[in-house]
Amino acid sequence: MFEKTLVPVAYGERPEELMKIGRVLRSLGASAICLYHVNEPGSFFRGADLSWLTLLSEALEETGLTVEAKTGNGHIASAIAEAALLEGFDGIYMKAKRRWHIETMLLGSVSRDLLRLADVPVFVHKVRPRLPGDGAEPDRRDLKILYATDLDETSNRLLPYVMEFAGAWCHLLHVRGRMADPLAERVRREAVDGKLHAVAEELRPYFERVTLEQRIGDPAGQVLYVSDQIEADVVVLGRKSPAFLSAPMGDTAERIVTGSSASIFLVPQPGSRNAS
Amino acid sequence: MLREYLRREAVFLLSAGIVLFFIGFGVARPDLLDAASSAVHSAILDHCSWLYLISVFFFLAFALGLALSRYGTIKLGYDAEKPQYGFFGWVAMLFAAGMGIGLLFWGVSEPLVHFLQPPPFINTASPDAAAFAMRYSFFHWGIHPWAIYTIVSLSIAYFSFRRGMPALISSCFYPVLGERIYGPAGKMVDVLAVFATVFGTATSLGFGALQIHSGLTHLYGLSSAISVTIGIVVVATALFMASAILGVEKGVQVLSKLNIVLATALLLTVLGLGSTPYVFNVFTSTFGGYVNNIIDLSLQSYPFAGFDWSREWTVFYWAWWISWSPFVGLFVARISRGRTIREFVLTVLTVPTLFTFVWFAVFGGSALHLELEEGADLAAVAGADVSLALFAFLEHYPFAGLLSAVAIFVLIVFFITSADSATVVLGSLTSGGSLIVPTYKKVIWGLSLSAVAITLLVTGGLASLQVMAITAAFPFMLVMIVLCYTLAIGLSEEKVQ
Incomplete structure (x- = not known):
């Protein structure tokens, strides 16, 4: 990587x-x-x-x-x-x-x-992980990785990059909008849970500990919130072309980079303007 | 157990409490109530009258946008569902919802009042004032009110018939509130709907009572004291309460249909006995002017001259329609199950609107013809007492007494059927969307509607009715803006071919 x-x-x-x-x-x-x-x-x-x-x-x-x-x-x-x-x-x-x-x-x-x-x-x-002052290399087992995934096909391309942090604690996060009624919401929640578990199973051999979570709301806000909650060291996320309407506020990746105390590992994804 | 009851009946207890407090306050200190409601009303108009204009225009654009978009093919129900009512039956019921006391009250008087009291940049009682009066009558009663109803009814219909949720305004908030629709936030939304419905309906009932009283005074020389208006409200209340409690739905339906027939007969009589070609010319030219200027009319607040005129008329109407929208929206939603969004929106926006245009062209156009061409002094009558204009107008036709008696009968039946339906809708809104409403709730809401109407009539008459309609509608307008957003979220989840 x-x-x-x-x-x-x-x-x-x-x-x-x-x-x-x-x-x-x-x-x-x-x-x-x-x-x-x-x-x-x-x-x-x-x-x-x-x-x-x-x-x-x-x-x-x-x-x-x-x-x-x-x-x-x-x-x-x-x-x-x-x-x-x-x-x-x-x-x-x-x-x-x-x-x-x-x-x-x-x-x-x-x-x-x-x-x-x-x-x-x-x-x-960024602020975390702190640069070691004693000349020692940081221990991977102390790292907390927050992997924010869209769970779409293109986000699978991020997995090899996430795996590079092997040995750390990996927290999987998917942020989505709320469905329009309770039944659709339950079905969606279960479907997302299933997908997150599948991703977690793929990552489990590489990490000390894998946890997962899905949240509803504004993606950037929720990623920043969870990152603060678990005191993540690195947030791994993909970058896509920002939607036209997101331009005045900045796209999700940009908002996360600006607001996060954790380091950001940003991977250009297919669909991104410059992604190769 | 008490805790469970309080939780279950929170919307009913809270909204009934607010309304009862309002009535008690009005009885104990009418001067203070008048001062308080006027202060709130002035604050809303001073700061947010533009918001009414821009919101209602947005509702129209949003509704049309949905109808013409790919979401237009989505059914208000499950995909294989057929419409519950045939097209003509459905359209007839839309007429019933659209036609009410207001059409009779304002059909003659609004064009005449605009003709006599236009904004300062138009000469009073001039041909320009007549054209302005007709155009604005079309505008206030045209496509915009139905766009307001469309937003509420479409949201309720979509979330209840397609998403299987209770027929409550709070259900439409699920995409933003989630499970919190069952908590205080959701209950507050339903309370706002009840609040708007009570004051919107009470305003109409107040108009109805005033006009019935004017008609009876005109025909039979009844005293014009306010106590007689109150007596009319009390008698009408007894009748609609009996209807609502006994559940004589079929009787009410027969009465409603008879009323539509009578109102249509009244319309055709006035058209036939008056200057028919003149009326058709008024209809054609006003319709052309309306279509040609619709965007300007929609967003025009006359900030440089005529600002007060715009606030007193356009903003009042928009607020009144918004305050009626939970009531009409729920009714229109119920009869529209199985229709596609496109069919629903385009029919609701056009059919009742065209009927209303014809109504105003016939009554308003004929009144202006009498005023301009035959020297009748109707505008002065309308200027002095708007509720009297219809009867003064009918005086110029053969069988004036009979026509006035028919008009009074139609008004009474509209009063009863509107109040009856409003009672049931309020009961449903405060019973978790259930159609089976306990009798005690019907009694409380029926009495509350009449008590609010009486309180407003006593505290300030017509002006008070208008003030409360605008005040009560304001929070619900904000609710409606969110409804557009939640509807868009819901529809965006649909898989559209």
Whole structure:
């Protein structure tokens, strides 16, 4: 899943912070990392000395990972998404709440654009899981994974990615609308329960513990609520093309990424605008 | 056991409590009641009159949208179900629901009052005022009221006949409230429906009593004191209560059919004895103007000139129809089982509307003909006392006494049949949607309807009736907006070919 991971970096990145990230990625199965820096046209830092990138690479190599450093040009998010796709990366790692350039604060979030544009899975690291400060790799058995599934055919494509978190506690969640009458609601609840159990059976060999739940309501709101309730470390979800009407509010994935304290592992699904 | 009773009868106890409190308050402190209801009414009109206009237009667009969409083929019942009533029987019953005291009360007087008191940008008693008066009479009694009824009846019919839930407004809230429809939230929705029905029906009964009284005074020189109006309400109450309690359904049905025949005969008589080509011209040109301007009429609140006029008339009507909608909606839903949504919506929106247009063209057009062409002073009569306009109008026809007597009889029968049906509907709404209503509930609701009508007549007459209709309808308008949403959710779950 993260074997070959692209990590976008910007000037000002601290080596010790990057080493913590490296240990987390190793614990998730990463073996090779590409530090990727984008020179944005018109940027104040364009053409500056890139020796800091070499220093970062050297620091990261100390964690036992194979590291390479690359640079690109153009619109930051588009350049990262394009590089990840063309160079066959398994995923993109982003640490949330970090500004790569002063411009990003003025022009909007690079993260938001990248979530929308990326054709490979994106891991957005948020408050949880905490980066270990003692140099140790995080233990998978301590991780709580919240897998939010639509239970449709395309969501099956997410299962291999969920399985990559093997050894953790996996909580399956399906959020849906309420049916129009009590009988239809009961039938739907039973059908969803059946499907969730089937998915749970597939996942059970890989996880220490698998639990499941279905909820009624707004998908983003419910995912965030459950994530807080179980103190999930990672929320795994698919990303589809946002519906036209969701545009003013932001689509579900975007709202979850914005509001969640847990990290988000977002996998582009078929039907998504850029999904390959 | 008491706890169980309180839980089961929560809607009945709460709504009856509110209505009884209102009656007690009105009897003890009529001045305070008048002041309080006027304050609420003013607040609603000052801040939300636009909401009535935009909501009712939305209801119309929503109903038409459903009928013309792929959901139009969905049946109000199970897929293999056949309509419970034949098409003509069904249409006749829609007439019965659509025609009521209001048509008789306003058929002559509304065009005349608009003619005499149009908004400030139109010259009083001018040909322009006449065209305006007819167009707005068509508008207030046209497709919009039926769009309001359609939303309620379609929701009830869909959720009860197709989804197997009780025939209650709260049932339609299942997609948003879930099991909470059986709790306080659902009960509150039903209480709002009861509240609107009581005040909407009481308003109509008040109009009916006022007009019966005016007719009797006009014909037989009866005293015009308010005590006589109250006496009329009391006698009519005794009659409709007897009908509701004894369950003389067949007798009431016969009376209803006779009433429709008499009302139609009255219409044809006025058409035949009056200036027929003039009436047809009024119908044609007003219909054209109505169709051509329907969007402007729907959303026009005249904010720059005539704002008060719009609030006093259009907003009052929309509120009145909304307050009638649980009652008419339940009735129309019951007779429409087995129809498709398209057939239901298009028929309900067009057939009664066309009949109403003909009614207004005949009565209003003839009255304007008398006023403009023959020098009759009907508008002044209507301006002074709207309930008297019909009888002053009939004075200009041969057999005026007989025609007035027929009109009074039709009014009395409409009063009885409307109040009887409202009593049963209120009983059903407060008995979990059951059609078997305990007698004590029928007694309480029957007496409450009349008591509310009397209280309103005593506290402020016609103005009070209008104030309460608008006030009671406001919360139910919000309920109706949610009904559109829940209906859309329900339909979106359907597998449509």
